[in-house]
Amino acid sequence: MSLQISVELNDTRYQINIENSWSLAIAVNFNQATQQPNHFSAKAALASPMQAGSFIGDTQQGGSCNVNELTINPHCNGTHTESIAHICHYAMNTPKENDTELATHHDEKRALTLAQLNIPALMPCAVISITPELALKSDEHYRPDFYPADAIISRTLLKKACRYYNNEQLQALVIRTLPNDKSKCQQAYSPDNQPAFFSREAILYLNERGVEHLVVDLPSIDRLHDEGLMTCHHLFWQVAQGSHQMNNDSLTNKTITEMAFIDNDIADGFYFINIQSPAFHNDAAPSRPVIFAAKEFSAKEVSK
Numbered sequence: 001m002s003l004q005i006s007v008e009l010n011d012t013r014y015q016i017n018i019e020n021s022w023s024l025a026i027a028v029n030f031n032q033a034t035q036q037p038n039h040f041s042a043k044a045a046l047a048s049p050m051q052a053g054s055f056i057g058d059t060q061q062g063g064s065c066n067v068n069e070l071t072i073n074p075h076c077n078g079t080h081t082e083s084i085a086h087i088c089h090y091a092m093n094t095p096k097e098n099d100t101e102l103a104t105h106h107d108e109k110r111a112l113t114l115a116q117l118n119i120p121a122l123m124p125c126a127v128i129s130i131t132p133e134l135a136l137k138s139d140e141h142y143r144p145d146f147y148p149a150d151a152i153i154s155r156t157l158l159k160k161a162c163r164y165y166n167n168e169q170l171q172a173l174v175i176r177t178l179p180n181d182k183s184k185c186q187q188a189y190s191p192d193n194q195p196a197f198f199s200r201e202a203i204l205y206l207n208e209r210g211v212e213h214l215v216v217d218l219p220s221i222d223r224l225h226d227e228g229l230m231t232c233h234h235l236f237w238q239v240a241q242g243s244h245q246m247n248n249d250s251l252t253n254k255t256i257t258e259m260a261f262i263d264n265d266i267a268d269g270f271y272f273i274n275i276q277s278p279a280f281h282n283d284a285a286p287s288r289p290v291i292f293a294a295k296e297f298s299a300k301e302v303s304k
Contacts, residue, residue, distance in 0.1 A: 039219035042076030085283035125172035132196035140199035153202035
């Protein structure tokens, strides 16, 4: 049995086969530091059996079941999704569960945690591939200034790759950087292994096109060491540079998913995406973005 969904978008109808899907998440291999991706020299993700009195949560040690306690840094140990709370003040302890209102403290708006976001179950999404270019050969900008070896995803590259999609198809955007191989699933990023990042102009272009949910195979849309400016994060959510407070123009319901992996078997094209993440009252959480192939109905098929 094949379960299919019909979706209408901007007067165009698409058929989605939910069995025809691909996960973009990197599997976390706990306690295997060299088999995990790593960013910013963070500690590796760990798992250890729970112990309480005579109970141990490990069947190999005589326990009745397996109960592991996990230690993980969502931003640095694998695929993760982050909200505007990543750069803005937010309430760690919310007054009630599933509260979608902005928590306030001394009349200051607090950012939405990942659990408070309203992310649709299915969103139109384009998958594109980009070969980053040498920053100093472009006419684009970043704060702090580019280093000679910096490689960037530029507005020029994005505009070319997205030229076939209308704004309604770009609610979400998945970007695969080239070259692309499975070593990204175990890559340790450091000053000696600086990945590409986005230019200011590139992020402004994504905002112009209405991209709400950005998925990248990079550990960050910003430079690894950027003097703490996080220029592109601030631009994406429209938060003033140097500020940790939202303003009336801030784009509060947008997300950034980083350190994904887009296998080469996945063709560039139009899909629908489901971003799965736990309901954490935190600025980020491990996540599992899943894309579904979308077939456009012909006029003849729609009339049946």
